[in-house]
Amino acid sequence: MTYDACDRDRKHRIDKMATPGGMMNKKKKDFLGVSAPLGYVPGLGRGATGFTTRSDIGPAREANDISDDRHPAPKKKKKDDDDEEEDLNDNNYDEFAGYGGSLFNTGPYEKDDEEADAIYEAIDKRMDEKRKERREKRFREEIEKYRQERPKIQQQFSDLKRELSEVSEDDWLNIPEVGDARNKHQRNPRADKITPMPDTFLQKHAMSSETMTKLDARQQALGGIATPFPGAMTPGMLTPTGEYDLRKIGEARNTLMDVKLNQVSDSVSGQTVVDPKGYLTDLQSMLPSYAGDVADVKKARLLLKSVRETNPNHPPAWIASAxxxxxxxxxxxxxxxxxxxxEVCPRSEDVWLEAARLQPGDTAKAVIAQAVRHLPNSVKxxxxxxxxxSETRTKRKVFRKALEHIPNSVKLWKLAIELEGQEDARILLSRAVECCPSSVELWLALAKLENYDNARKVLNKARENIPTDRKIWITAAKLEEAEGNHTNVDKIIDRALSSLRSNMVEINREQWIKxxxxxxxxxSIVTCQSIIRAVIGVGLEDEDRETTWMDDADSSASHHAIECSRAIYAHALTVFPSRKKIWLEAAYFEKNHGSRESLESLLQKAVGHCPKAEVLWLMGAKSKWLAGDVPAARSILALAFQANPNSEExxxxxxxxxxxxxxDERAxxxxxxxxxxAPTARVWMKSVKLEWQLDCIDRARQLLDEGVKHYADFSKLWMMRGQIAEQLGEREDARKTYQQGLKKCSHSVPLWLLAARLEEKVGNLTKARALLEKARLSCPQCPDLWLEAVRAESRAGNKNIAQATMARAMQDSPSSGILWAEAIFLEARPQRKTKSVDALKRCEHDPQVLLAVSKLFWSERKISKAREWFNRTVKIEPDLGDAWANFFRFEIQHGNEEQQESVRKxxxxxxxxxxxLWCNVSKNIKNWRCKTNEILPMVASTISTVF
Known part of the structure; x- marks a missing residue:
């Protein structure tokens, strides 16, 4: 066995132990226990790089040698259980090896050992990091699989919990109480059994209220003392023949209570101490109505008492205590x-008001009378x-008495005038403006009650007394307008601005517009327009006027101030008569909020100032055409040709x-x-489309051949050429046309879709997949191509492949509304609601997602919610024909004729x-003359109500 460099110290210690007397020498060597020098390798000087043990080469004896087991080592004496326990003393604890000590450590823990352990630990950590990602991924997959197989109850009812936010208060109150879930037999096992009642029992209870004056035979046998049956009484007393009569017991209790109340109702002096009729009412009033802690009430009472005693003239202390x-x-x-x-604070208004509030009716009036004597100048x-x-006549007396003491109170004058008739109110107002000459409201109220001449005099007096208020001038302008003096309105507004400026009043532009x-x-339309003309340019820089005025017009339109917006546009056009943008904004405003005559008048002025603006000419011609005046529309277009001879539009x-x-011939x-x-690609396309619509296929093909020579990169020409070939049944020619078109227009998504759909029609799904894959390479991150791929798989019945494709599509285009809308209905019914919530989080204002949610509510028969979401969809995107068609189909199924007509309009x-769906019908050659009101029911009829 060969040891590496990291175990060199361990080998050195084992060598020392193996030497004779290495551990038995009584004389300790100088080098024992001393750490080796840095970089020392044992045996390196004599050429040793390691050593070999018996475990590497096996035992040094032959197989037939006699074993040493003939002389086995003496067995160690078995220790007691107490001796086998570990020594857990603190002196026996080692920070590295623990209590029991290390199995291989026979020497000190040196730097080399620490370095080797650090290397091992680093290697283990590195290996663990390599496996960490796979381990965590496998763990997440197992968790997801487990949660799918065993979902929590909270997850199963998540959609229902979300619906709880829409439950009204009446629905909550109408939820039935939880009853007994057991069946009838468990609740009352004998409920279905009827036991007839014996006649003796009925007779006994019928006679229960009767009494007897003689003893029973059994009582006589017992001497009249024993009571052999329950309810019997002693001899000589009336004994009920049945059970206790509870009704009579209650009557006796009430009688006893009346007797006690009568006894305590009169005292020696004859005064009533207890009111028998109000006794229970007093008991009810003694019930504590405060739900707080009684100890807190006691503390608060002591604190307030201390405040009252310390500073008795402090009114809030008395009010708080009460x-x-x-x-x-x-x-x-x-x-x-x-x-x-x-009594202590008679000059405090708040104390008197609080006292009047706490006292009942007549007592409160007496308290207020005292308050008036102490504070005659208090308005409150x-x-x-x-x-x-309670009577109006008495209220008038009170206010007139109050005005005698406080004649300069505007509030009292207003309240007093509100109680009077028109003539009396005019008299009071004439006196009020004398007492309160600085009140604008009183002056204006008086002017409204006077005739024209007197109103002018009143307003002039008001202007003299209050020269800094703009409302007086505006009221004067409205007065002149009401009399028909429109020329004086502009003069009054101009004089108002100059007068206010001379009196150092700042002209607040926003306030005047308001x-x-x-x-x-x-x-008062004339006054409104005059104010706009006078103040619209106040405080604005020249370069900021156009943008600021457009913002002001939009703001006024949002506040439903149409005439203000119209006046702002008119003023802006007088300042900037050659600005095409302002003319367009004004034209769109008139189209949305004005009449046809006002729009045409505005457009006539617009083309005079901006003859090169094609859109203004076209708007004017369209307005005449929609009104049925075709010759006028032709004349407008003729004038437009003169101003723009080569305009394609x-x-x-x-x-x-x-x-x-x-x-058709003129066209x-x-x-x-x-x-x-003016040869352009669109002109060639319209020429081909006209011939195609008129069923002149040969002429259309001839124009297409010429058009693709001049405009080979215009994809719509190739698309029309292929569609005509498909219409004639020439699928091979259509395939070649699409291939040639894709070579010239490789980034045209509709051309790729037509080519893929052609292959799908002929049954070549594999070829269609390949084309769509190729298209996604040419047009990356295109949701339409992904959507077509998903639908192609769905139409082929490959649901799993469709879902996998949808997953890839969502990764490529995570914020696409059409993909989220399709993904909602790819899910099973229980998961659709959750998917729709995710779609709304990602694409909150996308019309396709809103339309899908509307259809989801429709499929769940939630009529009111579906109608609400359909309205939201068409409001966000009114140009989406599919939303209108689905909405109309929904109203056909669940609405009435009025609702259907509203959607159509x-x-x-x-x-x-x-x-x-809308383009499939509207762009069909057969429907080229159909209007919007004709296309809508045709598209709605193609929509399936099964989602």
């Missing part, structure tokens, strides 16, 4: 304390006095206008002119253009 007694149920003690407080006390009165919105809500808009109105001529003057207004 409220403490009130909380603990001692109302009379609270009243006594607060009344003593009112006078208001409390009016609150204690006032304009309030004016619009009040119906205008050419195609003109073609669409003619084709939609069945002017063809326009397209021919467009191919000559909203869909027509939204004009959706996208969605897989």
């Amino acid at each position: 409220r403490l007694e009130e909380v603990t149920g001692k109302l009379q003690a609270a009243r006594n304390i607060i009344m003593r407080g009112s 006390i006078w208001i409390r006095a009016s609150d204690l009165e 006032d304009a919105e309030e004016c619009e809500q009040a119906g 205008i050419w195609l808009a003109a073609v669409k206008l003619e084709s939609e109105n069945n002017e 063809r001529r326009l397209l021919a002119r467009a191919r000559n003057s 909203r869909c027509v207004e939204a004009e959706p253009r996208h969605g897989e």
